[in-house]
Amino acid sequence: MRRRPAGPGWPPAPPPPAWDGLSWQLSDVAQLPRMRAELRRWRIVCGLSDFRDRLLLVLDELASNALRHGGGQVQAAVRRTGDAFLVAVTDGDTSTPPTPAVDRDPAEGGLGLYLIVELSTAHGWYVDGDAKTVWAVLPPS
Numbered sequence: 001m002r003r004r005p006a007g008p009g010w011p012p013a014p015p016p017p018a019w020d021g022l023s024w025q026l027s028d029v030a031q032l033p034r035m036r037a038e039l040r041r042w043r044i045v046c047g048l049s050d051f052r053d054r055l056l057l058v059l060d061e062l063a064s065n066a067l068r069h070g071g072g073q074v075q076a077a078v079r080r081t082g083d084a085f086l087v088a089v090t091d092g093d094t095s096t097p098p099t100p101a102v103d104r105d106p107a108e109g110g111l112g113l114y115l116i117v118e119l120s121t122a123h124g125w126y127v128d129g130d131a132k133t134v135w136a137v138l139p140p141s
Contacts, residue, residue: 010098010113013124015135018086021079029067032060039078051140054119058087058136061112065098066091070132081137084121088135094127098134 022042024035036056059078066074070091079086100117101110117123120136127133 010100010134011124012097012126014126015086015088015124015133016081016122016137018079018081018088021077021085023075023077024063026063026067026074026076029064032063032067035063035076036060042078051138055085055087055138058116058119058138059089061116062087062089062134062136065089065112066134069093069096084137084139086135086137088133090131090133092131094130094132096132098125 022038024031024038026032026035036059039056039059040052055078059076063074063076066076066089070093072092075090077086077088079088098113100113104110116136119138121139123136125132125134
């Protein structure tokens with residue numbers, strides 16, 4: 001795994017162009033199992049079980065963070081970016097950037113953003129109007 005510090009926050013940046021994929025409208029963490037099941041069946045990643053698991057983990061972490069902390073409706077998406085995949089999650093909290101936990105007991109959680117940094121080749125966030133999008137790019141290997 002690549003060692004890059006998550007820093008006090010994620011960099012503000014737009015994601016790379018992406019197309020073809022899946023998306024979900026979410027309003028409750030109870031919807032996450034359905035989202036994960038649909039991604040598992042997605043034909044593009046079916047044959048790549050290890051990659052599919054990493055993709056599932058990043059999608060689940062970003063979506064659950066948005067549902068717990070972001071406010072409002074959440075939109076989650078997985079799309080292709082050439083030979084990689086973009087995971088992007090949008091919520092209504094435009095005033096709070098994604099901020100990794102600092103000096104917290106790991107038993108209390110808060111390590112998801114660090115994990116996403118380790119698994120991704122690029123990550124960031126941006127605000128557009130009344131929505132914030134947090135994103136990460138995962139290579140297939």
